[in-house]
Amino acid sequence: MADPVISAVPAHAAAIRSRARFLRFEIPEIWKRFLLALLGLVLAFVAALFSTVARESGSLWTTVILASMALTLAVVVGLTTVPYLARRVASGRVRDAFNYDVTGVGIVYVVTILLIGVAALNTGNNLLYVIVAAMLAAILISGVASAIVLRDLELDIRLPEQVFAGRRTQGKIGVRNRRRWLPSFSVSVVPLKQKPSGQWQWVPATFGFPPGQPAAKQWVRLPDRQLRRVTDGAAPPPGIFTESAYFPYIPAAAELVAELELCFPRRGRYQQNSFGLATRFPFAFLTKTRRVALAREILVYPPVEATGKFFEVLPLITGEFETFARGRGDDLYLIREYMPEDSARHVDWKATAKSGSLKVREFSREDDRKLRLVFDNPGPGTVSEQAYENAVTAAASLGWHFAEAKAELSFVAQGYRAGAEIHEFLAYLATVGPQASPSVLDVLEISGEYNIILTTRPRSTIRANLWACSYFIFIGTET
Numbered sequence: 463m464a465d466p467v468i469s470a471v472p473a474h475a476a477a478i479r480s481r482a483r484f485l486r487f488e489i490p491e492i493w494k495r496f497l498l499a500l501l502g503l504v505l506a507f508v509a510a511l512f513s514t515v516a517r518e519s520g521s522l523w524t525t526v527i528l529a530s531m532a533l534t535l536a537v538v539v540g541l542t543t544v545p546y547l548a549r550r551v552a553s554g555r556v557r558d559a560f561n562y563d564v565t566g567v568g569i570v571y572v573v574t575i576l577l578i579g580v581a582a583l584n585t586g587n588n589l590l591y592v593i594v595a596a597m598l599a600a601i602l603i604s605g606v607a608s609a610i611v612l613r614d615l616e617l618d619i620r621l622p623e624q625v626f627a628g629r630r631t632q633g634k635i636g637v638r639n640r641r642r643w644l645p646s647f648s649v650s651v652v653p654l655k656q657k658p659s660g661q662w663q664w665v666p667a668t669f670g671f672p673p674g675q676p677a678a679k680q681w682v683r684l685p686d687r688q689l690r691r692v693t694d695g696a697a698p699p700p701g702i703f704t705e706s707a708y709f710p711y712i713p714a715a716a717e718l719v720a721e722l723e724l725c726f727p728r729r730g731r732y733q734q735n736s737f738g739l740a741t742r743f744p745f746a747f748l749t750k751t752r753r754v755a756l757a758r759e760i761l762v763y764p765p766v767e768a769t770g771k772f773f774e775v776l777p778l779i780t781g782e783f784e785t786f787a788r789g790r791g792d793d794l795y796l797i798r799e800y801m802p803e804d805s806a807r808h809v810d811w812k813a814t815a816k817s818g819s820l821k822v823r824e825f826s827r828e829d830d831r832k833l834r835l836v837f838d839n840p841g842p843g844t845v846s847e848q849a850y851e852n853a854v855t856a857a858a859s860l861g862w863h864f865a866e867a868k869a870e871l872s873f874v875a876q877g878y879r880a881g882a883e884i885h886e887f888l889a890y891l892a893t894v895g896p897q898a899s900p901s902v903l904d905v906l907e908i909s910g911e912y913n914i915i916l917t918t919r920p921r922s923t924i925r926a927n928l929w930a931c932s933y934f935i936f937i938g939t940e941t
Contacts, residue, residue, distance in 0.1 A: 499543035506535035560609070561738070561751040568747035571597070604745045611647060612739050612752040614640040615712070619737070619758045621702070624885070627729045628765045635707045637739070638717040646712040648743040651720075653703040654736045654753065699733040702760055706740075729764040729854070729892045733757070763888040764858035797821050832910060835861050835887075837875040838903055838917035842896040845918060845938035850896060853916050853937040858891050860914055872911065874902055903928070 513528035564572075575597050582590035618636035625631055635651050669686035670677065677683065707720035726732060740751040797813050800820035813821035837857045840850070865871055865884040873887040876899045901919055906928070913932035917924075924934070 495543050499539045502535050502539040502543075506532040506539070509535065560612075561753065563749040563751070565742065565746055565749055567745075571601075571745075571747055600745060601747060604747050605750075607744050608741050608748070608750040610644070611649065611741050611743050612750065615646060615649065615739055615752075616640060617651065617737055617739065617754050617756055619734075619756060621758060621760050622724075624763065625724070625726060625760055626763045626765055626767075627726050628767065630723055630725045632721050633703070633724045634719050634721055635703075636717055636719040637709055637712055639712045639714055641714050643714050645714050646741075647710070648741050649709045649712060650706045650740045651709075652706040652738045652740050652751065653701055653734060654738045654751075655701075699731050699759075702732045702734040702758060703737075726762045729762050731759065731761055731893055733759045761889055761892050764854050764891050766855075766859045766862040797823055832870045832872075832912065833864055834872045834874060834909075834911040834913045835864075836902060836906065836913055836915040836917075837873070837878075837891070837894075838901050838915065838919065839876045839894065839897045839899070840918040840937060841898040844896065849938040853935075854891050854894065856935060857916055858888055861887055874906065876900075876902060 509528045509532035513525050513532060516524035516528060575594060578590055578597070579594045581587075582594055616638040618638065620634040620636065622631050622633065637649065637651060639646055665688060667686045667688040669682070669684045670680040671682040672680060702724070703722065705722055707722055709718050709720065712718055735755070735757050737754045737756055738751040739754060740749055742749050797810055798821070800809065800822050808822045810821045810823045835857060837853075845853075861871065861873065861884055870882075871884065872882045873890075875887075875890065875894075876897055877894075878887070878890050901917070903915070903917060903919055903924060906913075908927055908931065911931075913928065914935070915928070915932050916935045916937055918937045921934075921936075
């Protein structure tokens with residue numbers, strides 16, 4: 463019986479608090495500021511009105527005092543209340559922020575309105591005034607209609623999980639209309655340009671005349687200062703989308719999806735922080751764009767497409783790998799002379815009959831296909847940028863090839879701490895750059911794995927015991 467009493471106490475306390483709040487008549491701070499601003503503006507208007515009356519009655523000092531009071535009240539309200547109210551409503555209006563771009567049709571339309579307006583003022587023709595008013599009303603209707611079309615739309619961006627440089631893939635853009643009754647017309651999803659980071663600063667420069675000439679050929683060279691944007695760090699990552707998706711009609715309470723083809727020319731990290739929902743509906747006077755803060759990021763792996771140079775080096779690697787891992791299996795490796803420890807079931811009787819001595823078949827071993835891919839990352843300036851990209855592509859292509867061949871892979875590189883998963887290694891290669899760090903060959907342990915080593919180390923500095931179990935690809939050279 464105690465439970466009902468205990469549950470009734472909080473409700474009774476809440477009723478007491480709400481009654482006390484009602485008796486105190488608490489007013490939120492924003493309403494206090496708004497009412498004070500309204501009162502200040504009313505007093506300023508009254509003061510300005512009486513200053514006009516005083517001026518007409520010829521009282522100079524009364525006019526000056528009342529006009530000063532009106533101006534002072536207006537300035538105080540503008541400096542204290544307006545910024546506060548603007549900050550309070552800014553966060554709620556961010557999602558409804560719009561950009562406006564005047565179209566060619568809009569420019570012609572506005573010029574036409576000006577010409578008809580000038581003709582109406584010169585002639586006093588009432589019909590021309592009516593036409594100008596109707597044309598201005600069309601602009602107002604266009605702005606309201608386009609704002610309604612863009613509101614209550616939700617954007618969804620879907621990107622593929624695995625993307626390789628130079629390989630075409632598909633990305634999806636979905637738009638959902640949350641309104642229950644009203645559809646949207648002529649909506650485009652456009653990628654917004656990322657604003658450059660940094661601040662405008664005055665930096666030292668040199669004024670030279672004539673301009674555009676080398677310094678030795680200029681007659682006058684004086685110290686000068688120029689206003690430039692100074693970046694505060696590295697350049698932002700490139701954007702993901704370069705094209706727009708167009709939806710001519712989005713029904714109410716429905717979602718439409720458009721597919722866009724994506725192709726990234728280089729490996730690396732691509733990022734898109736915001737998108738835009740744009741429309742020219744209904745009259746195409748303006749392109750109104752609603753900014754949507756929707757961050758998306760994608761990691762583009764290096765290309766793994768086989769090239770001519772890759773086909774040249776792959777047989778050599780495969781041959782040495784099979785030699786290192788020969789043993790029992792199904793693939794014939796070679797036919798050799800019989801040894802006392804060999805099994806009689808491996809004797810090749812045809813080869814024995816032809817040669818007159820016992821011959822046995824030797825097979826490539828399938829249970830020990832262990833391969834280790836070593837990317838010895840060179841330091842900055844060691845090789846050219848193109849040679850470095852070729853090395854990254856070679857490492858990615860070899861890893862992908864042997865992963866599809868079901869070889870037991872492992873990877874070694876500076877700063878790489880992930881496991882033996884090929885996608886983790888490709889993610890490392892997607893963002894790797896020249897790094898000033900010790901070579902991994904100095905600490906590379908010899909194990910039962912066969913090594914494929916990409917390095918810039920000179921041949922003379924490589925340990926002798928690595929040559930017997932490794933295939934070397936020297937970065938920046940043809941071998």
